[in-house]
Amino acid sequence: MAVNPGDPVPTLACGRDAARVWDRAEAGVAPDVHERDCPHCRAAFADAQGLEAVVHRMAAQRLEPPDTVLDRVMHAVVAEFRPYEVLSLPSPHGPARMSTPAAAAVLRRVVDGMGGLRARSCRIEQDGAQGHAVDVRITVAARFGVDLASVTARVRQMVIAAGEQALGVPVRRVDIEVVDLFEADPFGEGGP
Amino acid sequence: MNADVRMHVGDAVVARVAAHHARRVPGVVALRADLAQALLGVAGAVLGQDRSWLPADGVTATVHGASAEVTVTIVTRLGHNCRDLAQAVQRDVAAGVRAYTGLDALVTVTVADVLLN
Numbered sequence: 001m002a003v004n005p006g007d008p009v010p011t012l013a014c015g016r017d018a019a020r021v022w023d024r025a026e027a028g029v030a031p032d033v034h035e036r037d038c039p040h041c042r043a044a045f046a047d048a049q050g051l052e053a054v055v056h057r058m059a060a061q062r063l064e065p066p067d068t069v070l071d072r073v074m075h076a077v078v079a080e081f082r083p084y085e086v087l088s089l090p091s092p093h094g095p096a097r098m099s100t101p102a103a104a105a106v107l108r109r110v111v112d113g114m115g116g117l118r119a120r121s122c123r124i125e126q127d128g129a130q131g132h133a134v135d136v137r138i139t140v141a142a143r144f145g146v147d148l149a150s151v152t153a154r155v156r157q158m159v160i161a162a163g164e165q166a167l168g169v170p171v172r173r174v175d176i177e178v179v180d181l182f183e184a185d186p187f188g189e190g191g192p
Numbered sequence: 193m194n195a196d197v198r199m200h201v202g203d204a205v206v207a208r209v210a211a212h213h214a215r216r217v218p219g220v221v222a223l224r225a226d227l228a229q230a231l232l233g234v235a236g237a238v239l240g241q242d243r244s245w246l247p248a249d250g251v252t253a254t255v256h257g258a259s260a261e262v263t264v265t266i267v268t269r270l271g272h273n274c275r276d277l278a279q280a281v282q283r284d285v286a287a288g289v290r291a292y293t294g295l296d297a298l299v300t301v302t303v304a305d306v307l308l309n
Contacts, residue, residue, distance in 0.1 A: 168273045
């Protein structure tokens, strides 16, 4: 599913555009009559607020990670990057790069935070010819009963927004595959 | 008496100055040592290390004449925009190195990891 402007955008199951709902949620506009009652729009509203909470609340927290000797060595081993393992970030000040596995983990984490969804795999590709834009392929499991038509629209919107807000790279294309279903867990939704 | 003094700033000086400034950029949780630095750190911990050196783990620097190449490897947390953070590190490190040593630094930043909780 391409994200090129002008392409038809998949809508939520109720026919609304997830991006419009997001814009309103981010602007702090109260949901209109339709959005209050529509489960699809409510889910999209919650997605927007969820990303907002993750991005801004976590940034405000202060935390020093424990740094044992073993951690340091193991991190160093995995930090020897090969060229295909880094994304290039836009910067006027010189080369700026980011670990691709770390970027994929960020996208999986924000999709995991969406109601009724769990992220499985996430691949990010950046071919230099297109500037810094990236193509994202993500597979998700949905809770049984969640509207699958809306899932695509919601995940797409979440990935585009997280790419811009958390990573800082434009997302050109999002391929979403719903690969599995799970049942509502009485102990709450943990990650995979 | 008026003697000419020529100062050469060494790689290690630039690396330590760069690490000092990189660590102070909001959103940088840690600098990530490369393998050689991590092993030296282990050796230092075992052998008993002089802790008075400013740490430069996660930074390498090479001075060429009046300019320096600096690479900085950072860890951040979810919630900080990686692009903006990388740019802020480049800006602050280059400014800090320039102010302290007079060298123009080209700073390469790699975001090695994003902590998710």
